[in-house]
Amino acid sequence: MRTIAIVISIFILPMLCSAEDTASLRDLATKRGMYIGAAANIRFQRDPVYAETLAREYNMLTPENDLKFHRTQPEKGQYRFDHGDAYIDFANQHDMQVRGHALIWHRSTPEWVRDATWTRDGLIDVMREHIQAVAGHYQGKLFSWDVVNEYFEEDGSMRKSVWSETIGADYMDLAHQYAREADPTAKLIVNDYGIANINKKSDALYAWVKGALQRGVPVDGVGFQMHVRADWKFGADEFARNMQRFADLGLEIHITEMDVRIEEPVTPEKLEQQANLYGNILRACLNQPSCKVFVMWGVTDRMSWVPWTFRGFNDALIFDRDFKPKPAYMQIKNTLMKDFHD
Numbered sequence: 001m002r003t004i005a006i007v008i009s010i011f012i013l014p015m016l017c018s019a020e021d022t023a024s025l026r027d028l029a030t031k032r033g034m035y036i037g038a039a040a041n042i043r044f045q046r047d048p049v050y051a052e053t054l055a056r057e058y059n060m061l062t063p064e065n066d067l068k069f070h071r072t073q074p075e076k077g078q079y080r081f082d083h084g085d086a087y088i089d090f091a092n093q094h095d096m097q098v099r100g101h102a103l104i105w106h107r108s109t110p111e112w113v114r115d116a117t118w119t120r121d122g123l124i125d126v127m128r129e130h131i132q133a134v135a136g137h138y139q140g141k142l143f144s145w146d147v148v149n150e151y152f153e154e155d156g157s158m159r160k161s162v163w164s165e166t167i168g169a170d171y172m173d174l175a176h177q178y179a180r181e182a183d184p185t186a187k188l189i190v191n192d193y194g195i196a197n198i199n200k201k202s203d204a205l206y207a208w209v210k211g212a213l214q215r216g217v218p219v220d221g222v223g224f225q226m227h228v229r230a231d232w233k234f235g236a237d238e239f240a241r242n243m244q245r246f247a248d249l250g251l252e253i254h255i256t257e258m259d260v261r262i263e264e265p266v267t268p269e270k271l272e273q274q275a276n277l278y279g280n281i282l283r284a285c286l287n288q289p290s291c292k293v294f295v296m297w298g299v300t301d302r303m304s305w306v307p308w309t310f311r312g313f314n315d316a317l318i319f320d321r322d323f324k325p326k327p328a329y330m331q332i333k334n335t336l337m338k339d340f341h342d
């Protein structure tokens with residue numbers, strides 16, 4: 001046994017080691033015509049290790065918060081684009097694409113909108129002006145926009161928000177139309193969570209997109225957020241069927257916010273489970289020709305929304321707190337290196 005191990009390690013392993021072992025995720029993804037990305041934080045401006053990792057491993061980024069409504073128009077008519085512009089500059093310097101996130105989201109509606117009383121026409125004006133200003137400012141510079149984020153409730157009904165309650169169900173149609181007018185080249189995406197399986201919510205989304213396309217409303221793709229737990233029982237077949245029905249409508253599929261949270265204490269076994277889930281979801285995407293975008297919700301466990309949001313959970317990303325690659329990183333890399341349809 002020992003001799004065999006020595007022969008393998010001295011002679012065989014080096015033969016198997018190719019340039020691909022030193023390749024970054026983005027090198028491998030680019031070869032397959034894929035975008036691999038991360039939600040990014042303005043921290044790249046002052047943290048060289050963070051900036052270097054972001055530029056080295058990813059060919060796409062999503063500003064995690066800085067393009068949201070409360071950041072871009074915190075007070076009526078007062079727009080702020082300096083942070084957003086910095087991501088675009090960073091991306092241009094490093095040949096990366098930028099996903100715009102998000103024009104309308106119930107959780108990023110600023111107080112001046114949320115707490116006022118509006119007529120339907122008054123709020124439509126607010127929405128139109130916001131989209132014209134923000135999508136207009138970034139016109140031609142973004143890969144895509146998440147136009148309305150999280151439009152649906154779990155049961156497939158329209159989520160209650162100032163937008164839906166004041167404007168009505170067609171606010172999403174209007175938002176898409178304004179976004180297309182303001183930036184004709186950004187792909188317009190409907191983004192949501194809890195829609196990987198075929199369920200009430202994904203059925204409602206499917207029905208909405210189908211109807212929207214028939215009505216001539218511009219929609220280019222569906223974003224699956226994919227904030228999941230490491231012990232989630234992922235149904236690859238069901239996810240494949242679900243993606244296929246959207247692809248059959250001519251839509252792109254984006255994995256937009258994947259992270260895999262671990263219930264503490266974090267153990268090697270749970271890190272393996274996490275790695276497998278990252279690999280399996282990426283493989284499902286690679287097997288679907290319309291899925292070319294795979295974005296994770298952050299770079300490093302040092303900075304993630306997970307511990308602030310899910311009590312008792314942590315370590316959801318592919319780099320640890322010291323920017324060392326975790327098993328999930330290796331699994332993603334191996335999956336990108338493997339052939340299609342395995």
Ligand code: XIL
Pocket residue numbers: 064065149225257305
């Ligand atoms: C989260 C950010 O990660 C946090 O920093 C912020 O405090 C709240 O928003 N779905 C989305 C993202 O579409 O915008 C959310 O991002 C995570 C859930």
